[in-house]
Amino acid sequence: MLASSWVTTIESVVAVGKILIDGGQSKIPRRRFLYLCSAGLLGTYVRPDNVRGDGAIVQPDVETERSFIARAFEMRRLAIEQGDQPYGAIVVLNGQIVGESGSRVLLDHDPTGHAEMAAIRDAGRRLKREHLSGAVLYSSSRPCPMCEAAAAWSGISHMVYGRNAERAGRPLLCR
Numbered sequence: 001m002l003a004s005s006w007v008t009t010i011e012s013v014v015a016v017g018k019i020l021i022d023g024g025q026s027k028i029p030r031r032r033f034l035y036l037c038s039a040g041l042l043g044t045y046v047r048p049d050n051v052r053g054d055g056a057i058v059q060p061d062v063e064t065e066r067s068f069i070a071r072a073f074e075m076r077r078l079a080i081e082q083g084d085q086p087y088g089a090i091v092v093l094n095g096q097i098v099g100e101s102g103s104r105v106l107l108d109h110d111p112t113g114h115a116e117m118a119a120i121r122d123a124g125r126r127l128k129r130e131h132l133s134g135a136v137l138y139s140s141s142r143p144c145p146m147c148e149a150a151a152a153w154s155g156i157s158h159m160v161y162g163r164n165a166e167r168a169g170r171p172l173l174c175r
């Protein structure tokens, strides 16, 4: 879907170019031209490189704690790059990254859009299920009480955080 958005963006640019070149004598029907313009604008809006990672997740070469923490920090870097808060998180299940995100607080105007919350939501959406039993939450910083409670609700088994892969144990509803 994202690829087709970019195709329509390119199509729109070509259409505008033809209009300009032909001096308004383009063969493209007016209605189709307007459709292409609006679809193109939408395509530009839905950026394929968004932090939430709507595309397929690229798995690390090696399934180690280090590589998972590195990915959480990559999410952090993307969040900063997109103007959000400096946090990143991923959810790993059976050695595979099943959800990932940087902070979405500023991008989505959502005070609950912490990286951990967004990564858990991403995992749920991708796996099409509400429970993440046995999953591990890796994050760039220690999860706050809200995110830890969300991890507990989702069934995540334990949390690892920070550059030194410190263990935060099993998530609890209240600390």
Ligand SMILES: [Zn+2]
Pocket (backbone or CB within 6 Å): 114, 115, 116, 117, 143, 144, 145, 146, 147, 148
């Ligand atoms: Zn949080």
